[in-house]
Amino acid sequence: xxxxxxxxxxxxxxxxxxxxxxxxxxxxxxxxxxxxxxxxxxxxxxxxxxxxxxxxxxxxxxxxxxxxxxxxxxxxxxxxxxxxxxxxxxxxxxxxxxxxxxxxxxxxxxxxxxxxxxxxxxxxxxxxxxxxxxxx
Numbered sequence: 001x002x003x004x005x006x007x008x009x010x011x012x013x014x015x016x017x018x019x020x021x022x023x024x025x026x027x028x029x030x031x032x033x034x035x036x037x038x039x040x041x042x043x044x045x046x047x048x049x050x051x052x053x054x055x056x057x058x059x060x061x062x063x064x065x066x067x068x069x070x071x072x073x074x075x076x077x078x079x080x081x082x083x084x085x086x087x088x089x090x091x092x093x094x095x096x097x098x099x100x101x102x103x104x105x106x107x108x109x110x111x112x113x114x115x116x117x118x119x120x121x122x123x124x125x126x127x128x129x130x131x132x133x134x135x136x
Contacts (some may be wrong), residue, residue, distance in 0.1 A: 001067035006056045006096060007074025011037025013109070017070065018046040025066070027052045027059060057091040061099045069096050072109040079125035086132060108133070 003017040008026035010033050018024050018041065026041075028034050031053040041049040052060050056074065075092060078085040096106050110130065122130060 002065065004059075004061070004066045004069040004096075004099065006059075006069060006071040006092070007077075008037055008051075009033045009073070011040050013070045013072045014049060015040055015044065015046075017068075018044065018049055021068075022048065024049040025052065025061065026050065027054050027056055029053060029055050057088065057095055059095050059099050063098055064101045066099045067101055067104050069100055069104070069106045070109070071096065071106065073111065075108065076110050076126055076129050079123075079129045085125075085129070089129070089132075 001021055002023040002025065003021040005011075005014045005017065005024065005026045008014050008028045009030070011026060014024055014026040014037055024046070026034065026037055026049060028037075034051045034053055038051050041051075054060055056071075071092075075089045078088045078092075082088040093106075100106060110126075110133070121127075
């Protein structure tokens with residue numbers, strides 16, 4: 001299967017998908033983060049992982065070319081970066097569904113923040129994002 005890791009960062013999900021996927025495509029707009037992921041994949045011997053520095057609202061992939069898409073701890077950043085975050089996250093979701101094969105899943109991982117050792121309530125912006133994702 002072909003797995004897409006949207007907002008791959010340093011490759012946490014990329015590295016989890018690589019042992020069982022035929023092809024992994026890791027995208028992130030931060031080239032510095034992808035450099036870390038690229039190095040991790042090379043050290044692990046994962047030659048079937050591809051890396052693209054791009055905005056996940058404009059994926060460099062053909063329509064219906066992906067069997068599974070993962071988005072880990074990425075969409076929530078739009079709540080702080082984009083004034084109209086609902087529109088921008090919506091664009092990212094539309095793009096993910098464009099590249100997914102019909103019926104293929106998109107799995108979104110979001111938590112109550114990163115870099116925490118114990119659970120904490122989400123920020124006001126993240127709470128609004130979580131509610132929007134659940135309620136539409």
